[in-house]
Amino acid sequence: MKIGLLLLLVGILHLKSENIYPQVVSLSLSIEKATIEQALDQIEKNSEYKFLIIDNSLETNKIVSVKCQEEKLTEVLNKLFHETNIGYEIIDKQIILSKKKIEKVVAAYNFVPNNNAKHLKQSNSKSIGVLVKGIQNMLFASIVEEIQCMIENTDYTLIVSYLDEDADEVEQAVLLCRERKPLGLLFLGGNPEYFKKEFAQVDVPCVLVTNLADQMDFPNLSSVATDDIAAAKCAVDALFDAGHTKIGILGGDIEKSYTSHQRFIGCQQSFLEHDMVFVPEKSYEKARFSYDSAYRAMKRLIARCPDITAVFAMSDVMAIGAIRALRDLEYRVPEDVSVIGFDGTALAEYYNPKLA
DSSP states (O other), rough: OOOOSSOOOOOOOSSOOTSSSSOEEEEEOOOOSSSSHHHHHHHHTSSSSSEEEEESSSSOOEEEEEOOOGGGGHHHHHHHHHTTTOOOEEETTTEEEEEHHHHHHHTTTTOOOHHHHHHHHHHOEEEEEEEEOOTTTTHHHHHHHHHHHTTTTSSSEEEEEEEOOOOOOHHHHHHHHHHHOOOOEEEOOOHHHHHHHHGGGGGSSSEEESSTTTTTTTTTTTEEEEOOOHHHHHHHHHHTTTTTEEEEEEOOOTTHHHHHHHHHHHHHHHHHHOOOOOOOOHHHHEOOSSSSHHHHHHHHHHHHTTTOOEEEEEEHHHHHHHHHHHTTTTOTTTTTTTOSSOOOOOHHSSSSSSOO
């Protein structure tokens, strides 16, 4: 097993004669390209010393064994640890190294732990993984910020992975569990189809945020979710209630995005309830959940349907991109075209005009 950290290899006296005062050799060696066994074999072939490995990774106090004649043990240790400035205790014929003095040695020699190697070495961690779908999702950004505030004064660490909105979040979760061994995972956004195919490989407690998990029947998966169908229907209902009849919709790829598909269904239900014909090929324009993509999508939609008087955007980010496009085309918002978003982010509260 390769260990990517700096080890202090301390040589103990060769035992050819009991009358010779123990000689001590200390040196530092990086085990980046060789295993411990290979390193020791190489050293012992070129010397008369036996070697003891002391791990100064600082994770815990380390217990090591010493091969030495018992009557010489104290003498050897006193000289050994005096020269290396590392404290010790002997308990049940084992040596317990002093963490505080190890820290002094580490500081003196400017030792910097290799975090990647540390993660590989650890069999247990105190980390929590967060997988975020969509780099420009303002709602998820605020949730991540709240999570960070909650755990900053605890012993836990946060591993945040940002994924493309069309990426397979469960595939990334499997990889994260294998490499970093988190205690649990939070999925900010997800596609149930990916969970059905791959989630059985994940064996830590997980929470799916924004989508429901009750139909997937995994004992280690819970969910906190909004009803995207009902919420989207409510948004479009509000536009109809305000007197609009020519409504355009900006949303994600309903073939790839589960969230977009659910909100699309809510839009259909609202049109049906108001006895209006919904023609997606005309009234629905696909966009990614980003300002730039929504900006370009709004220009396409208004070019195809110049008579629309209202737009439902499936996220606040999309709504802001749409408003910018309308203004650049010299439409007044909301006087000429009303825009309603989705998410209730802080940015929407302070944007001008304020988003509904």
